Amino acid sequence: MxxxxxxxxxxxxxxxxxxxxxxxxxxxxxxxxxxxxxxxxxxxxxxxxxxxxxxxxxxxxxxxxxxxxxxxxxxxxxxxxxxxxxxxxxxxxxxxxxxxxxxxxxxxxxxxxxxxxxxxxxxxxxxxxxxxxxxxxxxxxxxxxxxxxxxxxxxxxxxxxxxxxxxxxxxxxxxxxxxxxxxxxxxxxxxxxxxxxxxxxEATTGPTYRDALINAAETDTAHGIVFDKGWPNAPHRTLRNSTVRAWQAAGRPEPGQRPGENDVVGTWLDGQDVPRYADLAPLAGVTGDTEAMALYAGQGTGLLRExxxxxxxxxxxxxxxxxxxxxx
Structure with a gap:
């Protein structure tokens, strides 16, 4: 066929x-x-x-x-x-x-x-x-x-x-x-x-990001405006990680009032700081608390195995x- x-x-x-x-x-x-x-x-x-x-x-x-x-x-x-x-x-x-x-x-x-x-x-x-x-x-x-x-x-x-x-x-x-x-x-x-x-x-997806995708169920994503530093007012879907859970637990506050708003969670490939709520997904080579970064994923993630x-x-x-x- x-x-x-x-x-x-x-x-x-x-x-x-x-x-x-x-x-x-x-x-x-x-x-x-x-x-x-x-x-x-x-x-x-x-x-x-x-x-x-x-x-x-x-x-x-x-x-x-x-x-x-x-x-x-x-x-x-x-x-x-x-x-x-x-x-x-x-x-x-x-x-x-x-x-x-x-x-x-x-x-x-x-x-x-x-x-x-x-x-x-x-x-x-x-x-x-x-x-x-x-x-x-x-x-x-x-x-x-x-x-x-x-x-x-x-x-x-x-x-x-x-x-x-x-x-x-x-x-x-x-x-x-x-x-x-x-x-x-x-x-x-x-x-x-x-x-x-x-x-x-061949994708440059970071190791923590890969593990999170493999272990996620179809119910483990969240849709909203969370990781907006770099691209404001743009809804997106990501895995529900520590950053998303803290934001949701706080009542989904507006930018500027979110938990850990001024935290730096990692270092980018060029040495730049990665702030919490940045729109950057963790690539291979990015260091720090990569689990807390934007782990973009759709609801099909429950079908991923390896x-x-x-x-x-x-x-x-x-x-x-x-x-x-x-x-x-």
Whole structure:
């Protein structure tokens, strides 16, 4: 059984599996491994300096000849980064958290595909009207920063109906082949999977973060505005760690009044202090009380069992999805 969809044909991949950008843990080795396995690897580049971005793109292109994508958050101007990626030959540009309209023309002029993440059918219609080629319907179950408040099961078919025949990718709570089969049945063209790939060998997820993901149940995440230093007023889903529990026990106070507001909980890779409530997830090499940092994760975390090579994750997801669809 083939799993190839219209989206696969559009971007040149074999399987409807997209590795979500997952912020800091997403690096060239991860994106390249996913792309080499037949999916689409995507990297978060919203805060890269031009020299960092140049090295990132060159390294990725040295590891794969397959398509890969980049993601930028539109809370901040991203024209220069998008232009640099397009000039380097990237042909899949993903945008999030803002108006995609100012970016569609430059993306299309370069012959690239524009993907935009939304949290509602209305937002999806606006994005398509602006010229976006592919929509990611992000359910409330998703880890990291979450755009809307609707579950994946309810959101995906609503968005599919709203923007057909534009391809729709489903995000939020999808961590295995059963989830991919489910969203394909809902009308999605592919699954946008983040939390599962945090446990890829190639991800730079810190060891305490990995252990917490493996040991967490599906009930162990919290949604709200907690880790907001660096990105204010942006709801997100993380594991319920010591910082989140203390904040909840205090009655969920506003920023500036939270427990340990002025604490420094660790040291970043460049030697900078990491304050409590920073929006930084602990990467390998970050030191300090990393358990207290932002452990972004979706509700699919209860399905995580072990660290694996990214290619094995893709293979396993595809195999289990095919088996489920064949059974149906």
């Amino acid at each position: 083939t799993l190839r969809t219209a989206f696969c044909d559009l971007v040149g991949i074999d399987f409807p599996v997209v590795q979500a950008p997952i912020g800091g843990p997403s690096r060239p080795a991860l994106a390249a491994a996913v792309s080499n396995a037949g999916g689409l690897g995507v990297q978060a580049v919203s805060w890269d300096r031009p020299d960092q971005l140049e090295r990132r793109l060159a390294k990725t292109q040295g590891l794969t000849s397959k398509p890969f994508g980049i993601n930028v958050v539109l809370e901040w101007p991203q024209h220069d980064r998008v232009a640099q990626c397009l000039a380097a030959g990237v042909r899949v540009i993903s945008t999030f958290w803002g108006d995609p309209a100012p970016y569609t023309e430059m993306i299309h002029q370069a012959g690239a595909v524009h993907i935009h993440t939304v949290g509602s059918a209305a937002e999806a219609r606006d994005a398509v009207t602006a010229g976006v080629d592919v929509i990611v319907a992000q359910g409330w179950e998703a880890g990291g920063h979450v755009r809307g408040e609707v579950s994946t099961l309810a959101l995906v078919p609503a968005v599919v109906d709203a923007v057909a025949p534009v391809p729709v990718l489903a995000a939020g709570g999808i961590a295995d082949g059963r989830g991919v089969a489910a969203v394909l049945a809902l009308g999605a063209d592919a699954a946008w999977i983040g939390t599962r790939f945090l446990l890829a060998d 660290t694996q090579p990214a290619a094995q994750i893709v293979e396993e997801i595809v195999e289990h999805c095919q088996a489920r669809l064949t059974r149906w």
